[in-house]
Amino acid sequence: MYIKDFKKLSKKDTGIAGGKGASLGEMTLRLCSGQARRHCPVPPGFVVLAQSFDKFLGETDIGIEIEAQLHKVKIKDINSIEKVSEKISKLILNAEFPKDIAKKILSEFTKLKAKYVAVRSSATAEDSSTASWAGELESYLNTSKENLLENVKKCWASLFTPRAIFYRFEKKLHKQKISVAVVVQKMVQAEISGICFTVHPVTEDYDQMVIEAGYGLGEAIVGGKITPDTYVIHKINKNILDSNISKQEMMIVRNGNGVKETIVPKAKQEKQKLSDKHILQLAKICQNIEKHYKKPQDIEWAFEKNNFYIVQSRPITTLN
Numbered sequence: 001m002y003i004k005d006f007k008k009l010s011k012k013d014t015g016i017a018g019g020k021g022a023s024l025g026e027m028t029l030r031l032c033s034g035q036a037r038r039h040c041p042v043p044p045g046f047v048v049l050a051q052s053f054d055k056f057l058g059e060t061d062i063g064i065e066i067e068a069q070l071h072k073v074k075i076k077d078i079n080s081i082e083k084v085s086e087k088i089s090k091l092i093l094n095a096e097f098p099k100d101i102a103k104k105i106l107s108e109f110t111k112l113k114a115k116y117v118a119v120r121s122s123a124t125a126e127d128s129s130t131a132s133w134a135g136e137l138e139s140y141l142n143t144s145k146e147n148l149l150e151n152v153k154k155c156w157a158s159l160f161t162p163r164a165i166f167y168r169f170e171k172k173l174h175k176q177k178i179s180v181a182v183v184v185q186k187m188v189q190a191e192i193s194g195i196c197f198t199v200h201p202v203t204e205d206y207d208q209m210v211i212e213a214g215y216g217l218g219e220a221i222v223g224g225k226i227t228p229d230t231y232v233i234h235k236i237n238k239n240i241l242d243s244n245i246s247k248q249e250m251m252i253v254r255n256g257n258g259v260k261e262t263i264v265p266k267a268k269q270e271k272q273k274l275s276d277k278h279i280l281q282l283a284k285i286c287q288n289i290e291k292h293y294k295k296p297q298d299i300e301w302a303f304e305k306n307n308f309y310i311v312q313s314r315p316i317t318t319l320n
Helices: 011-031 034-039 050-060 063-070 078-094 099-111 145-160 162-170 276-293
Strands: 003-005 045-048 117-123 139-143 180-186 192-197 208-215 229-234 239-244 250-255 258-263 297-304 307-315
Touching (some): 003 011, 003 099, 011 045, 011 117, 011 180, 011 276, 011 307, 050 099, 063 078, 078 145, 078 162, 099 180, 117 145, 139 145, 145 180, 208 276, 276 297, 276 307
Antiparallel strands (some): 003 045, 045 180, 117 139, 117 180, 192 208, 297 307
16 A cells, blocks of 8 residues: 555554654544544545555665665764765665556545645654654645646655754664655645644643644744744633734735735734634644543644635644
8 A cells, every 4th residue: 555545544544644644634533523523624645655655765765765865964064964964865866666556646635635735755764762763754745636746756765855954863863764744735725723732832731722823834833933822722611711812914825836925904913813712722632532532632734715724634743
C-alpha cells in the first residue's frame, strides 16, 4: 500500500502516515461517522504513505547517498548542515518520480473533486508526547493538479531542511529510521482561521482552553506574522472568560497556485474575528477532540462559509 484515504487510517498508523496523517484519519473516523458525516469538520483527503518515499529512495538509489551526506553533518557547524541539506534536496528534487505512485496520487486527487489541495509533510517520528516536528517540515497550500507531484517531492525533501536536520540531531533521532508521509487534503479557503489549545498554554489551567483567531489562512498565525485575537473559555462552565481583540492589518489569502499577503479592509481591522456564538461552537468541537485523545491538544482550525473545519490536531508537548 502506497496511498490511503483518511477514512482508512487511525491513530495507530503514525508509522506509515506520520503524525498528521494518522491524526486526520483518527478524527475522520471519530468525527465523521454516522449522522455527523454530512457535517464532517475534517476536509477529505488521502496520505501518500511513508512506503512511497521509501520506494522512491530505493528505485532511485539515492537513499545510500542521503545517509552518506548525513554522516558529514557537524552539528555545531551551521555551514555543514546547510551544505548537506542543499545536496540532499537536489538529489530528491532531481530524481524521477515512481510512475505507479504518481498515477495513483493523480487518481486520488481527481476523486477529491477539488481544484486546490493543501500538501503537508508528515514525519513518521512526528508529534509524540516528547517531540514535535511542528514547524520543522514544509506545507504547500493551494496546490493544483499541475504542481501536485512537484509539491509531494518538496515535502519529501523538507525532511532534510537545515532546521529539520538540526532537530533530528538535537532530539537524538539521527540514528533512528525516519521516513516521511505526505498529507493531501482538500483546501479550505478560510475567511478566519487559527489555533486552539485545549489547556491554557501559559497558566497550564486544565479547566481553560485558549482559541487564537485571525482573518485569512492560518499561515499568518503559525508563521508569527500577525497578532491574533485570543479567547479564553472555561471548559466546565462553557462560558467565555476573556476576549482580547487585536487589530489585524494584513492577512494571507489564495493567489493562483500559492498565497499572497493582502490588506484587511479597514472596517474589519479592529473587529472581533469570531462571534461569541462561534467561539463556543468551536470550543465544543475542540473539547470533543481532546476527550477522544484523552490528552491536551494543539488544534489548527479554519472557518469557511459558516462552517468550522479541523485541519490538524496534535498533543501539546510543552506542558509540565
